[in-house]
Structures are given as structure tokens and as C-alpha cells.
Amino acid sequence: MSPEQISVVSPPSAVESPATDKALALRLRVTEIFYSLQGETSRVGLPTVFIRLTGCPLRCGYCDTEYAFSGGTIMTIAQVLEEAAKYRTRYVTVTGGEPLAQKQCLELLRELCNRGYSVSLETSGALNVSAVDPRVSKILDIKTPGSGEVEKNLWANLRSLSATDEIKFVICDAKDYAWARDLVHARRLAAICTVLFSPSSKQLSATELADWVLADQLPVRLQLQLHKQLWGERPGV
Numbered sequence: 001m002s003p004e005q006i007s008v009v010s011p012p013s014a015v016e017s018p019a020t021d022k023a024l025a026l027r028l029r030v031t032e033i034f035y036s037l038q039g040e041t042s043r044v045g046l047p048t049v050f051i052r053l054t055g056c057p058l059r060c061g062y063c064d065t066e067y068a069f070s071g072g073t074i075m076t077i078a079q080v081l082e083e084a085a086k087y088r089t090r091y092v093t094v095t096g097g098e099p100l101a102q103k104q105c106l107e108l109l110r111e112l113c114n115r116g117y118s119v120s121l122e123t124s125g126a127l128n129v130s131a132v133d134p135r136v137s138k139i140l141d142i143k144t145p146g147s148g149e150v151e152k153n154l155w156a157n158l159r160s161l162s163a164t165d166e167i168k169f170v171i172c173d174a175k176d177y178a179w180a181r182d183l184v185h186a187r188r189l190a191a192i193c194t195v196l197f198s199p200s201s202k203q204l205s206a207t208e209l210a211d212w213v214l215a216d217q218l219p220v221r222l223q224l225q226l227h228k229q230l231w232g233e234r235p236g237v
């Protein structure tokens with residue numbers, strides 16, 4: 001194992017945050033906090049703490065986290081940080097639901113970064129990401145027509161992306177693919193950051209999507225959901 005690989009799985013440094021008690025006392029509704037392998041993005045396979053916040057204003061047809069729409073437990077940011085610190089990894093993903101639906105999420109992201117975590121945020125692309133801490137890697141969905149939520153895309157979000165972020169399309173069928181392909185070209189998305197194409201697991205074969213991407217020589221990364229291949233579809237993995 002190279003020194004670089006060793007550092008990849010090191011726990012976060014002990015750098016303490018200058019955060020105010022006020023920030024740490026902010027409260028969030030949390031569906032679950034768990035430790036697993038990152039199943040998507042260019043961090044795939046890395047041991048990661050997932051913080052799943054409750055609530056989402058969208059209703060995508062293929063949603064696999066409907067259990068996060070409601071319920072959850074109220075926790076302070078201090079309690080969330082304490083829970084995350086139980087695991088020996090420097091990788092944290094804040095997800096949902098739509099995590100940005102709770103405005104305190106911005107403070108949580110900042111506090112995680114302040115503690116030395118490498119933080120990614122999974123967001124629907126429907127809410128403004130411009131105030132997200134620049135140290136966070138934003139995984140920004142672009143909703144396709146097949147999702148049923150295409151009109152929710154907030155296109156101004158593209159201006160807030162940089163090379164450390166990623167754009168993700170979940171593709172439901174051939175029509176979705178053509179729509180996404182044309183958008184990649186028209187908005188030169190691959191020049192902004194990595195673009196991920198993921199097949200909607202119950203609607204489209206990954207092989208078919210792979211064949212389309214290759215036939216069009218599209219500058220995107222095909223991704224499958226590693227966690228579903230390993231453990232199937234259930235909460236907390």
C-alpha cells in the first residue's frame with residue numbers, strides 16, 4: 001500500500017473548530033447516521049460516515065429514500081459531530097432527502113470541514129447551493145424528464161460549481177439519455193466538473209446505458225450504486 005493510500009483512510013485530524021457555541025447548538029432533523037462504503041461518485045468504495053437529513057420538497061419517481069421524507073430525530077450539530085466522530089474515517093457525506101431543505105445544514109457542513117473531514121454533499125439541484133462552504137464537494141443532481149421533477153432544476157446552480165464538484169444524472173430510459181446527452185454538450189458540463197450518468201436501477205439496464213455512452217463517445221463517467229450491489233436496497237447501507 002502506498003503512503004497516499006494509507007492517508008486516504010486516516011481519521012480526520014484533531015484540528016479544533018473555532019465554532020461558536022451558538023452554531024453547535026443549532027438543531028437539525030436527522031433520519032440516520034451510519035458508516036458504510038461510498039456507493040457513488042468518484043469517492044466510490046471509500047469508508048464514509050453518512051449523515052442523512054430528513055425532508056425533501058421533491059418527489060422523484062425512482063426515489064429510494066422515501067423513508068427520509070418525514071420523521072427523524074432532532075439533534076444539535078454538536079450531537080451530529082459527536083456521532084460522526086465514532087468512526088475512523090475522514091470522509092463524510094451529508095445526504096437526504098434534500099439536506100439543504102434545512103438551512104442549518106450549511107452550518108453543519110462548515111463545522112465538519114472545520115474539523116478536517118473531507119465532506120461531500122448530495123443535493124437534488126433544486127435548491128440554491130451558492131452558500132455551501134467551498135471546501136465541500138457538491139454532488140449536484142440534474143433531474144431528467146423521467147424523474148418527474150425536471151422543472152425543479154435550478155440552472156443558476158451551475159454557476160456555483162467548480163472542478164471539485166460533480167454533476168449527476170439518473171437516467172430512466174432512452175428519452176432521458178438523449179435529453180441528458182444534449183445537455184452535456186449544450187452547456188459544456190464536462191468542462192465544469194466530472195459528470196456522472198447512473199441508470200435508474202429498476203428502469204434501465206446499466207449495459208444499455210454503457211453502450212449508449214460509448215456509441216456517442218460522451219465525456220461522462222458511468223456509475224453503478226456499489227452499496228446496492230453489495231447489500232441490496234435497504235436503509236443504513
Ligand code: SF4
Nearest residue numbers: 056058060063097124
Ligand atoms: S431529490 Fe432525492 S430524496 Fe428527494 S425525492 Fe428525489 S431522489 Fe428522493
